[in-house]
Amino acid sequence: MATVTIGLPKETKQGERRVALTPSAVALAIQHGHRVLVQVDAGRGAGFDDTAYDTAGAKLVDDPAEVWGADVVVKVKEPQPAEQEHFRSDLTLFAYLHLAAEPDLTDALVASGTRAYAFETLTDRHGLPLLAPMSEIAGRAAAIVGAAQLSSASGGSGTLMGGAAGVPPAKAVVIGLGVAGTMAARGLRGLDAHVTGVDIDLQRLYEHHLDGTVDATQISEPELVGGHVREADLVIGAALVPGARAPVVVSEEQVASMRPGSVIVDLAIDQGGCVATARPTSLAGPTYVEHEVVHYCVTNVPGQFPRTASAALSAAVAPRLLQLADDVAAGRAGTDDESPRLAGALNVASGALAHPAVADAFPQHPRSDTP
Numbered sequence: 477m478a479t480v481t482i483g484l485p486k487e488t489k490q491g492e493r494r495v496a497l498t499p500s501a502v503a504l505a506i507q508h509g510h511r512v513l514v515q516v517d518a519g520r521g522a523g524f525d526d527t528a529y530d531t532a533g534a535k536l537v538d539d540p541a542e543v544w545g546a547d548v549v550v551k552v553k554e555p556q557p558a559e560q561e562h563f564r565s566d567l568t569l570f571a572y573l574h575l576a577a578e579p580d581l582t583d584a585l586v587a588s589g590t591r592a593y594a595f596e597t598l599t600d601r602h603g604l605p606l607l608a609p610m611s612e613i614a615g616r617a618a619a620i621v622g623a624a625q626l627s628s629a630s631g632g633s634g635t636l637m638g639g640a641a642g643v644p645p646a647k648a649v650v651i652g653l654g655v656a657g658t659m660a661a662r663g664l665r666g667l668d669a670h671v672t673g674v675d676i677d678l679q680r681l682y683e684h685h686l687d688g689t690v691d692a693t694q695i696s697e698p699e700l701v702g703g704h705v706r707e708a709d710l711v712i713g714a715a716l717v718p719g720a721r722a723p724v725v726v727s728e729e730q731v732a733s734m735r736p737g738s739v740i741v742d743l744a745i746d747q748g749g750c751v752a753t754a755r756p757t758s759l760a761g762p763t764y765v766e767h768e769v770v771h772y773c774v775t776n777v778p779g780q781f782p783r784t785a786s787a788a789l790s791a792a793v794a795p796r797l798l799q800l801a802d803d804v805a806a807g808r809a810g811t812d813d814e815s816p817r818l819a820g821a822l823n824v825a826s827g828a829l830a831h832p833a834v835a836d837a838f839p840q841h842p843r844s845d846t847p
């Protein structure tokens with residue numbers, strides 16, 4: 477099998493300290509017969525220093541252009557504008573892309589002919605194995621962040637999640653009880669809040685109703701959800717339709733009906749947001765106030781827990797990366813013979829959109845029917 481060169485750049489998104497591969501995953505790729513270029517300081521923010529990558533057998537390089545010159549580039553966040561100049565037709569990219577919410581990035585990938593695989597749409601029989609680890613972390617973080625934003629010191633209403641003797645607990649509504657929503661609900665229940673879980677999947681609601689992850693369940697119908705949102709101290713958005721723009725479940729009118737100082741944490745913002753008033757924020761400026769409601773809409777929530785998040789992400793990514801590198805080496809990548817272990821991941825190839833939901837979001841671009 478031909479040797480494939482894998483590039484691991486240092487992340488450039490604001491506040492992002494994760495790295496896609498730990499030194500042990502790099503060692504695995506090298507044992508597998510590939511070459512790995514690691515940008516100096518790529519793992520530093522997550523607590524993995526250059527020496528560890530060097531010991532693992534990687535070549536450390538200073539110049540981002542050299543790392544991006546690899547056959548396959550694996551990274552955490554969607555390429556930022558300055559990184560897009562490295563796109564080229566013989567590059568294979570493997571990262572979170574969230575293209576339905578990233579028209580400029582989509583245009584650049586299509587124009588360059590880069591073959592782009594998205595972590596968040598890779599599918600197996602359990603669901604979305606490369607999104608799940610970060611959703612788990614983001615969900616846990618959303619409970620902590622949401623509770624903290626409710627303090628008056630943070631501009632919130634001054635409501636404590638668990639209430640007190642004679643004072644009812646805060647009301648939280650979690651929209652989308654998948655991986656992120658479930659972890660958020662668990663965290664909020666741990667703080668003794670009253671949690672209502674909303675989903676369109678009745679079976680999922682049934683399971684949560686039975687196992688007690690939430691205090692109450694609500695099918696996702698606009699009028700009914702609106703009633704809960706109006707009463708809520710904290711709303712967490714975590715609804716997802718894979719590959720597509722997030723469904724807007726909470727309207728602006730419903731946001732305006734919330735009590736002043738209430739808080740919205742919209743995790744689904746990376747796919748465009750499931751609250752009408754949500755717009756992307758960064759870890760440097762995570763919140764804004766609209767209709768007197770605090771909005772926290774950070775697109776890389778796990779980026780502030782880089783040690784845990786990098787270890788979890790790398791463990792999930794490494795086996796699929798090896799498969800992808802093998803497919804690239806064998807000329808199978810992006811063809812009908814591609815490994816089923818990469819199912820659903822291909823988003824862009826040869827200037828066309830290869831994922832149906834992404835293609836639906838951008839009808840102006842050519843679409844293809846590759847796997």
Ligand SMILES: NC(=O)c1ccc[n+]([C@@H]2O[C@H](COP(=O)([O-])OP(=O)(O)OC[C@H]3O[C@@H](n4cnc5c(N)ncnc54)[C@H](O)[C@@H]3O)[C@@H](O)[C@H]2O)c1
Binds near residue numbers: 677
């Ligand atoms: N902001 C961040 O840093 C960050 C980090 C990780 C994940 N996320 C995002 O969190 C979101 C959730 O991810 P996940 O892994 O939990 O997804 P998931 O697929 O596990 O769960 C999504 C849930 O949303 C439900 N849903 C779909 N449409 C709905 C609707 N109209 N109303 C109510 N529920 C609906 C689905 O039935 C499912 O239960 C995604 O957008 C993901 O990208 C954000």
